[in-house]
Amino acid sequence: MFNVRNALLAGTIALGAMLSACGSSGGDSSSGGKEVKISFLHWRGEDVEALNKIIEKFQQQNPGIKVDMQTLPSDQYQTAAAAKLTDGSAGDVFASFPGAQFEALSKAGQFADLTGADFLGRFNADLIQPGVKDGKQLAVPYQLVYNDPIYNVKLFDKYGLTPPKDWEGFLALCETLKQNGVIPIAFAGADIGPGQFMNTMVMNNEPSEDIFEKVEAGEAKLTDEWWVKTLSQIKELNDKGYFQPDALGTKDAAAGALFIQEKAAMLASGSYQLAQNAKQNPGLEQKLLAPITVAAGEAKYEGVHTSTFLLGVNSRSKHPDEARKFLDFLSGKEIASEYANATGQNVTVKDVEYSTPELKVATEWSTRKTLFQPRFTIKNADNQKAVTGSIQAVLGGSSPEEAASEAQAAVDQNLVK
Structure with missing residues (x-):
């Protein structure tokens, strides 16, 4: 009896160890503990080198998740992205332009709802409004651009x-x-x-x-x-x-x-x-x-800003938890700082430190009266x-x-x- 009890106890411990190993792999329940591959789709080919380094850090911290990045030319992205996203095989995490593309993709139900996610608190709340639809935060604009x-x-x-x-x-x-x-x-x-x-x-x-x-x-x-x-x-x-x-x-x-x-x-x-x-x-x-098109003293605005590169999770993703984990990682202040300084793009994450002259030039405009890009108000x-x-x-x-x-x-x- 004593030996049987010991054998049962040993079997229970071994089973627990196996389950623990599966849980630590980063995979979801459907993957059986195997490596999960998620797709990251966007248009900024010039950011690939910087993002590859960030993805490598993410994979080191999450050894059960592999990120496969794919870029499309920006002038093709508005039309080509939707087809790739539809069946969920590409773009578990994907970028969208504000305005017409965001509107079309949200109407198609392409975005998973991010409302209430903890990482949203790391962003400037005003700057991520272009990712809101019907009161829901469907995407988070990652970049702050001055279109001057x-x-x-x-x-x-x-x-x-x-x-x-x-x-x-x-x-x-x-x-x-x-x-x-x-x-x-x-x-x-x-x-x-x-x-x-x-x-x-x-x-x-x-x-x-x-x-x-x-x-x-x-x-x-x-x-x-x-x-x-x-x-x-x-x-x-x-x-x-x-x-x-x-x-x-x-x-x-x-x-x-x-x-x-x-x-x-x-x-x-x-x-x-x-x-x-x-x-x-x-x-x-x-x-x-910015060209001032009116007489001196009549200008309402000094320039134009856009919060763009809206990052969302594909509602049809087979790995939504892993996709959200990657988006959470990108939202960290240190990673956002690394991205900004490596690519020369200002970001919407709060308290990021900019070190390059180009980023400081853009940051000078943060105190000026700027208008959200008019073109992206066309839906x-x-x-x-x-x-x-x-x-x-x-x-x-x-x-x-x-x-x-x-x-x-x-x-x-x-x-x-």
Whole structure:
């Protein structure tokens, strides 16, 4: 009897040890203790090196979880990501743009609800609002971007220029640069330029922060004065030769090269580009400015900000617990600091310390009055395309009124739907 009891006790201990080993593997109950592989899908290929190091640390701390990272080009991500996410085989953790893409994916039920997660307390509550839908926190914006054009400080100093306070001053600055053989503004009209530059150009022209929401609701029109004026001013810059030749046919990389090579004094992009510029030209001294499209003293905003790179957990993920654990890890202050300083991207996590000159340039804007990016208040992707397309139309020779009318016709079609 004594021996039997000992044998049973030994068997119980051995079984407990086996269960404990399974529990410590990081796998879920369905994996049987095997290594769990989760997919991380996003568009920032330039961050892969930094993220690989962060993933390696995560895997060391969670030896039962393997993170497989996949990136898509940013200009393809809006359309290609949804197909990959649908069956849950990719993007256990995935990134989304705010605005139209977030809206579409949330309507499709693609996001798991993160409301109440402990790690949400590590973020600036105001900056993660673009990830809220119907009162639920569906995603957390990880990056804080200032969508203001970048300028070459040394070129400005050389010609005695400072960021102007009104539209006439901005035109005069551009003319001075042009007369001295410098391209005033490098503009990627073929891809990202219209979507980036429109934000600072419209911020002080629009009558209200929700004007694009009103347009989509049929309560305002793109043919109204505020958008026609914005198109007129963009056309004026192009007609006066303040963009490089063939701005409409210029892609992002080519426009960036003009700025990096110091052939252009400004680049119509945003703070997200500062680090890449510095990497390619370490002697480049950069700051941000926003064109003021109104008279001196009439500006409501100094610039534009976006909390973007919205990280969420796929509602169709087969490994939701492991996905949340990875998102929790990315939310830690030390890891967020490592990501920020390695990639040159400001983040929405609180109390992060920035060490690079480029991040400090962007941080200077944290105390200024900035508006959330107007383009991302457009919730319908077709409407967003119509708005940015009207900018391309005026670059191609259409009148502001014609371009606005065509864009409004596209919006009207979506209203009917």
